[in-house]
Amino acid sequence: MDRVDAMRAFVSVVIEGSFSNAATAMQISPQLVSKYVSKLEERLDVRLLNRTTRKVSLTEAGTHYFQHAQQILSSIDEMESQLGGLQQSPKGTLRISAPVSFALKHMARLVTDFQLHYPSVTVDLQLNDRKVDIVDEGFDIALRIGRLKSSSLIAKRVAPIRIILCASPDYLKKHGVPKQPEDLKDHRYLHYSYIEMDGKENDIFQWLKTKNSKSVGDFQSNNGDVLVDAAIAGAGLVLQPTFIASEAVRSGKLNVVLPEFELDPMGLYVVYAHRKLLPNKVRCFIDFIEGYYGAPPYWDESID
Incomplete structure (x- = not known):
C-alpha cells in the first residue's frame, strides 16, 4: 500500500464528508478509497473513523492523525509544485x-x-x-x-x-480627550459594521461594545474610509486600522486616543x-x- 495515497484518501474522506464524495474528488472508486483507509487503520493498528450508514466521523486518534496528515500532504504538494514550476513561467x-x-x-x-x-x-x-x-x-x-x-x-x-482609536483635534478640543476607557461613554462613536466585538478584547473594545449597543445618534458604516473622513470632519471617535488612518494621523488631521490601551494587532x-x-x-x-x-x-x- 502506498502510504501517501492512503493518507490522501483518509484526508479526502474527512474533508468531503463521505467515501463516495472522496472517491469523486480523487477520481477513483469508492471501494478503493475504503480499501486505502482500512489498510491505513490496519497498519497504524488504530481506528481513525467511526462509520455508519449515514455518515463518518473522526475518532480521537483520527483527529490527531488528520491534523498531521494535512501538514505532511501540504508539504509534499508544495515541494512538487515548486519543482514542477521551476521550468514553467506562471500564466x-x-x-x-x-x-x-x-x-x-x-x-x-x-x-x-x-x-x-x-x-x-x-x-x-x-x-x-x-x-x-x-x-x-x-x-x-x-x-x-x-x-x-x-x-x-x-x-x-x-x-x-494595527487598530487605533482616534479623533480630530477640533473634536477633542470641544469634547475633551479621554484619559481612561470608561471616558468613552461620553463620546460619539463612528462604528464600523464589520468589526467583531466579541467581548474578548481589551477595555477599549468592551466600552465601545457597550456604547454601540445603547447609544443613539452615532454613525455606522460598512466602509472605514467614510468613517475616517467623518472623524476628520469632527464627527466623533473612530476605531480603524492604520492602513486607513495613518495618513490622517501623520498629517495631524487625526490624533491617536488612548494609545496605551491599543488593541493587540x-x-x-x-x-x-x-x-x-x-x-x-x-x-x-x-x-x-x-x-x-x-x-x-x-x-x-x-x-x-
Whole structure:
C-alpha cells in the first residue's frame, strides 16, 4: 500500500464528508478509497473513523492523525509544485478577492509590480468586505484581515494590522480627550459594521461594545474610509486600522486616543484552498506578497 495515497484518501474522506464524495474528488472508486483507509487503520493498528450508514466521523486518534496528515500532504504538494514550476513561467488568470479599503489604498502598486515580474499572469481583483467562499465563487486567493479561526483553508500571515482609536483635534478640543476607557461613554462613536466585538478584547473594545449597543445618534458604516473622513470632519471617535488612518494621523488631521490601551494587532492573511497541486501563478503571488509591505508595514512608519 502506498502510504501517501492512503493518507490522501483518509484526508479526502474527512474533508468531503463521505467515501463516495472522496472517491469523486480523487477520481477513483469508492471501494478503493475504503480499501486505502482500512489498510491505513490496519497498519497504524488504530481506528481513525467511526462509520455508519449515514455518515463518518473522526475518532480521537483520527483527529490527531488528520491534523498531521494535512501538514505532511501540504508539504509534499508544495515541494512538487515548486519543482514542477521551476521550468514553467506562471500564466493564466489569477482571481483575487480583497477587502475594499485595503485594496484601494495598497494593492494597485502590488498588482502592478507583480505583473512586471510575471507578465503572462492576468489579475482579476474583486473588492468585497464580505467573506467570500473561495472554492464556490472561483477565487484562487483571498486577502483577509482579522484573527482567522481554524478552517480547511490554508492561511499565510502577510503583515500585522494595527487598530487605533482616534479623533480630530477640533473634536477633542470641544469634547475633551479621554484619559481612561470608561471616558468613552461620553463620546460619539463612528462604528464600523464589520468589526467583531466579541467581548474578548481589551477595555477599549468592551466600552465601545457597550456604547454601540445603547447609544443613539452615532454613525455606522460598512466602509472605514467614510468613517475616517467623518472623524476628520469632527464627527466623533473612530476605531480603524492604520492602513486607513495613518495618513490622517501623520498629517495631524487625526490624533491617536488612548494609545496605551491599543488593541493587540490583527493580521493580513493570504488565504487559498487546499489543493493537490498549487498552481504556479498562485504560488508566485504568495511568495511575492510575503514581505512586500515591510516589517513593520510602511503605513505604520512614523505612527507612535
